[in-house]
Amino acid sequence: MAFSIFMIKEPTLFSNDSAETKIEFLRREINRHNELYYQKSQPEISDAEFDALLEQLKTLETENPDLIAPDSPTQRVGGRAEGFKSFVHLVPLMSLDNSYDIDELKAFDERCQRLADGRAFDYVAELKIDGLSLALHYENGFLIAGATRGDGFTGDDVFGNVKTIRTIPLKLKNDYTGRVEVRGEAFLSRSQFERINEELKEKEEKTFANPRNAASGTLRQLDSSIVAARRLDLFPYDVLSGSSKMFVTHWESFEFLEKAGFHVNSNRRLCRNIEAVIEFCNAMQERRESFDYDIDGVVVKINSTRLQEEFGATNKAPRWAIAYKYPALQATTRLNDIQVQVGRTGALTPVAYLEPVLLAGTTVARASLHNEDEIKRLNVKLGDWVLIEKSGEIIPQVLQVIESRRDGCERDYEFPKNCPVCETKVARPAGEAVTRCPNPDCPAKVKARILHFASRKAMDIEGLGEILVEKLVDLNLVKNVGDIYSLTTEQVAELERMAEKSATNLMTQIEVSKDRTLHRLIYGLDIRHVGERYAKILARHFRSIENLQKATVEELDQIHEIGLAVAMSVFNWMNNPRHQDLIRRLKSAGVKTEIGGESQANTNENFNGKTFVLTGKMENFTRDEAAKLIEERGGRVSSSVSKKTDYVIAGSDAGSKLEKANLLNVTVVDEARFAEMVS
Ligand SMILES: [Zn+2]
CATH class of the missing domain: 1.10.150.20 (5' to 3' exonuclease, C-terminal subdomain)
Incomplete structure (x- = not known):
């Protein structure tokens, strides 16, 4: 099986193998790539290639339905649900008491000391992920149910959606066969959140305010294929066997969860005393912005599960745990004014001008109000006190109006009927949330x-x-x-x-x-729906603006990944006489409008039209820099090695890609040679 990794692209190479062998192999590969992606953050293949593997497996399983297993990666995406059934939790998911400062943490410690009555004990401190709690049930090692927290006693049965989360094992890897309930926090990473909002923006749909809202909106999706595409993640925080804890210490649960195949957050600490806990809380607070996920504090638990049981719970919360909350990224302030900005597409975006307020270390004076409907929904008036929230790098949002603080001096706000810049009457097509200035010369x-x-x-x-x-x-x-x-x-x-x-x-x-690559020009032209990704696809397919101008809607629509809305938009843009004139002017000014050609100073025959794969670490270039150099010279960068690869640029510690290159007889080039080629 040692060579099997390299056979995926060429299924004929193992056409002699039985369907069963192929299926097993594909499952193993998919699970391995999953692990590389999530646990190790070192993907070897692109998302598209991952999906292609999954597609192959799906085809084989459709041909051999008796070989479908409940833990096959294909079982992650089901169909469309009608709605969610409710799910009664075996053991209620209680919320935790909160503490907001160090004194409250110390008071918690004193209570625990009293209850322990002289016995020594440890604490476990772990990050409090800002997501949604899920309860996952396993029987004989197989995932059989998944539900949201709900009110703690009854949640929504979201099994179909839970299965799409690639970091939740469908079968426990450590072959544990008893009945197990794993609890964890489902969340969206900041990078996925940005990607999703970017895509929603491209489709001109409503974006999410923050990663938590996006995660909760996603889990409530009835179509599990949408959920799968969103790439939710989960950090587990507890494991139960029936109604009791599985291990003598909480710390051991993490070891179990790791072996079982979960994506366990490594930022946790076993603490001898409350001082160590406080140190951890402060250290994590400093690193808060550096994580790719939102956290809102630290959870502190007694490590001994025996003491946990002994301490018990009040009717509200367990006595053996507490959440230490970081200062909220929310604040209240007065909204002084609303001003409308006109964007690139003519979209009118209302912005709230606030009484400056300190929030998470920065002064906030403006917040987004999205659109006219959002202003109506919030029922916001000029002079209102509002609650604002900041999340990651995103511009702060107005969450709600504090109506109880109104004193009658507030004034109604009316959304403009004319463009605030050029005074043209604005338009809002029926069914659309966005109001636009229709004047092309605005x-x-x-x-x-x-x-x-x-x-x-x-x-x-x-x-x-x-x-x-x-x-x-x-x-x-x-x-x-x-x-x-x-x-x-x-x-x-x-x-x-x-x-x-x-x-x-x-x-x-x-x-x-003038010498920039074609996709940058296409992206820069600002064609509706055409973001960076579509610009790259179009550039690769048509290779020049001239070809793109000649393309019919049908031709555009036939390109894999390009839908009808994008096809129509590109076609209309290209056939608008104003734009045709613009392209003529750009060309006569000497702007490069094609891939390749002799006229460009930068293209280099070492690179032009060739496909490169980067692997390992280089001393003098980052991956992005190297990729940019290649693309500027007319080359293409791919994430995986195939027969079509022309060069593999191998830095130090190059792994399987290098092996694969050697196997396929692809030219391998080291950093020094690459530097020569570039110059
Ligand atoms: Zn205007």
Whole structure:
């Protein structure tokens, strides 16, 4: 089986194997990649390749239904549920008492000391993940049920959705056969949260306010395939056998959970005394923003389960545990004003202007109100006291109005009927949440479009920032992105406070941007629905703007991953005479509109049209830098080695990708040679 890893792409290589062998092999591979992705954070293959493996397994299982097993990875995604049944918990999921400062933690310790009556004991401190509690039931090692916490006694049966969470083992790996209940916190990582919101934004659907809301909204989805695509995660925090604890100490539960195949959070500490607990709380609070998931405190538990049982619970909460809560990322303040901003697409976004308030170490003076409906839903008036919340790097949100603090001086707010920038009558199509300024020449749109064109992920024109664009548009020097390339050094230098040197620098940056890769140009053109990902797909498929201009809706729609809405949008954009004129101007200014071609200074025959795979650590380049260098020279970076790979760039500690390259006779290049090729 040693070579099997490399046969996935070429199923014919093991066509002699029985279906059973193939299925077993695929299951093992899928589980292994799952582990690499979640437990080790070192994926060897892309999400798309992972899905392809799963697809292969699904096909084989459909052909051999008697070989389907309940723990097969294909069993994670079911169909659409009608609704959720309720689920009565075997042992109630009690909430914990909260403590908000160190004194309260010390008071908790004193109570425990009294109850222990001279016996020594340890604490376990673990992160309090800001997600949703789930109860998972296993019988004979197999996952048989999953439910939300609900009110602690009865929750929702969300088994179908729970199965899609790839870090929840469908079968316990340590072959434990008794009845087990595992409790844990389901959550969405910040990076997945951002990805989901990005995709929702592209589809012009409502985005989630924070990762917790997104996780809870996701678990309540009736279609489990949507849940699977969202990539929820779970950190377990407890394990029960029947109605009692499984181990003599709580600490041992984590070891069991790790061996069983769960994604166990490693930020936990066994503490001799409350001072060690306090130290852990403070240390984690400092690192709070560095985690890829939201936490709202630390949970402190007595380690001995015997003492836990002895201490028991009040009718509200156990006496042997407490949650130490970090200062909330929420605050109340007064809303002074609402101003509407006009975005790139002409969308009107209301922004709340607040009485500045300190929140998690930063002063917050503005918060998002999303759209007109959100203002109505909140029933917010000017002068209201509001509750705001901040989560991660996201702009703060207005959560609710504190109506009890109204004194009658509040004024109603009316959403504008005309664009606040160009005064054109705004439009809101039926069924849409977004109000837009329809004027294509609205200065707000023009400015935002130019900023987008110049942004880092698009044409990356350093120096063309907000203030400068504001001036250029206001002075009528730039009316669309095509005008950027007709600017002269004199024009730029004449702008207020623009030094000669920075004017020259800007002109150089503009000149350099003409050679950017095709997908950056497509992304920069700001075609509705076309984000970075679609821009890459379109660039790869059509290889030039000219080809893209000739594409029919049918051709576009036929591309895997591109849906009809995107196809229509691209087609309409390309066939708009204004845009055709713009493309002509960009081309005559010398902007590169195709992949490859001799005219580009940067393309390099070592790279042009070739596929590269990066593996291992390089001394002088990060992965992103290396990928950028390759792409700038016309090459493509892939995440896995196949026969189509031209080069594998191997740094130190290169693993299976290197082995695979050798097996497939792919040229392997070390860092020094790569540096030569680049220069
Ligand atoms: Zn306008």
